[in-house]
Amino acid sequence: MANNTNSKAAKPEKRSLVSPVVAAVASLILPGLGQMLARRFRRGLIVFASVASITGLIWWLFVDLSRSAQGIGLMLTKSLRRAPGFVILVLVGLVVLWLLNVWDAYRETQTRHRADPTVFILIGIVFFVLGWQISQIDPVTAVVELPDAWPPLSKVLWPWEAAFERDTDVLAASADILTPCDDEPPPEAPEKVEGEPYMVASPTCGDLTELDENNQPVLGTTLHLSASGFAPNTETFIFWIDPIGQEFRIRQEGAYISVMTEADGTFEYDVTMPYRLTPPSAEGRQIHEIEARQITEVGGLKPSEPLRLTMARMVETIFLGMMATIFGIILAIPVSFLAARNMMSGSFLSIALYYLSRTVLNIIRSIEPLIWALIAVVWVGLGPFAGIIALTIHSVASLGKLYSEAIESIDPGPIEAIQATGATRLQTIVYAVIPQMIPPFVSFSIYRWDINVRMSTVIGLVGGGGIGFLLVQYIKLLDYRAAGIAVWFIAITVAILDNVSSEIRQRFI
Amino acid sequence: MLEIRNLTKIYDDGTVALKNVSFTVEQGEFLIIIGLSGSGKSTLLRCINRLIDPTEGQIIWDGVDITAAESAELRTVRRQIGMIFQHFNLVKRSSVMTNVLAGRLGYADPWQSLWHRFSPQDRELAIKALGRVGISDQANKRADELSGGQQQRVGIARALMQEPRMILADEPVASLDPVLAHTILGDLDQLNKEGMTILCSLHYLDLVQRYASRVIGLKDGEIVYRGSRADIRAMTDEQFKQVYGAEAIRVAAGLEGSLG
């Protein structure tokens, strides 16, 4: 390919084994074969492997799309119906690729030619199309669903209304209403207590609103409410409470009703008895209740429960990350000496130990902390301790590797120089080894702390404690405001940590 | 007097770096060791203060067998021998002052010094040593902030802190430009005039001619040349190259080049 043109002068061009037409026919039968015969073995192999895997993938996708229809024809028509764009695109792509491969084989037999990447570009494009289908990319849904997703999303983006709340005080007074009226005396008006809210209804018995055969409402009795002892100039809501204790706000002409109290805390109001579906068993004499309620906020703003929980979990998260980092550092220091070549180049045993520890570290490191957390949850149960175990294991592996590389790259010169002054071994370590170790050590440890706090925000997703745990719960409860608070806290904490850690690292380097 | 007797060094991998090397150095000599790269110059110098343990042979210094010295005794020997390196071997992140004070570790209280505590006398000595090499004003900088020539002077000041009777210099000017090479060797020459024994490996013929009181040439770990001051002065470039190989160059040529 490219180096063929460059190295033409240096070594004789490899001549094709076959004529262009033979190569083309060979590639038509088996893609890549012609290129191989033209002694472009690697090119041929790549073309063959690509076309083969593309064909295989297309087959698999068609089987999947046609829900395992029998017969190629049926399979094709079914697939075409379900994803016409994709099927046409990918089939055209395959055919063009096949033909291009034939043309490519034809060209490759010629000794003098420029490197031609067309086949590979097309292979890339076809793989892109396949990838699009396999990973179920669907921008249409993303756009169409956006308006529906906006309300919860906006709550996540700006959740702060739910971050603070005030204590509330409820002022309420109620009166019993009998339905229907009968010979017995209707309920008495409640006793009036000075300083307490008070309300009387008249009459104290009547009929509920009902529906006739045509589902038209037949209005019930109008009750005149007169109340006193409420907070002045405050909105007051009227509730209806049925005999089985269910309460709801009364609506009239579709709107919830409410009254403003007068300056002296009284109000007068007429209410039509609402429609209530009463179970047949409750036929007959029933005592309902009508209630006027004022909800007033008292005192200053205070953090809401989601905010308080989030803060508590955030603190837990930061410490989770911190503890995992500390344990990680403590365990990684001895491990890193085992994994440093210049420390272990003595005997056969130490070299074996070096390779062993390297291998183990690499294996542990290649398993994500989230998976370690799943294992740790099985081991010690849900909670931050499982998270600490998971992050510690991963930290030991990655810090062990980083530290050991730092040890390997230590400059032996200063060690020699300090030894030459007649210093003891301990003095040599303090004056020549430690100063060289501090910058990478601090830098890697801070970096790890940074990673660990980040990781601990998600380790809760699998039950490893920390804020992630809370976040999943809020999302499951559809409490997007609370979830938003948690998300914001994660973002703020990680941003602060980022700055702090880069600041510290700069100081030490 | 330093006496090297039948010194042989075979490295673990089987490389024979020194073969049966014997010579003596009188107190106050400026002995220059020449030889091709890989001829064993560094190995020889490092054997003298036991940074490398020789395989065979003896090194006797004023009646003390350095080859037999262990732990405390070895440290006492080492602290009387200053060493200067091609790449200075300073602790780059430590201050110049700390680097210089480190030269005093062989004398300092082993525990106090771990917390970087040195006696006022030691600190005074460090200031004097820096003054002597002309960089007192750099004391509080980090070592890696200095120029190459300044760093080598810190190296010399560190060696001086040992109040040594002998200085080993392993290609002390190889990574410096010719002008600096002269000034650094001038510093060593001054010390030599005050009675210090100096063993130094060098590459440049005119530096050798100018500063050496005696020369030995190594080739494949063996001494192939011994010459007095007069012998060296009489040496032509051709003879020098025979010992040295084609790599040998005169600093003067480089000097003219660098001064334009």
Ligand SMILES: Nc1ncnc2c1ncn2[C@@H]1O[C@H](COP(=O)(O)OP(=O)(O)OP(=O)(O)O)[C@@H](O)[C@H]1O
């Ligand atoms: N630690 C070691 N292990 C094995 N062989 C070594 C070691 N150090 C040096 N050698 C070998 O010993 C021989 C002498 O090396 P030495 O460093 O003493 O040469 P030198 O004369 O100082 O060379 P240069 O001028 O390049 O510094 C060389 O062949 C070298 O490869």
Ligand SMILES: [Mg+2]
């Ligand atoms: Mg050397």
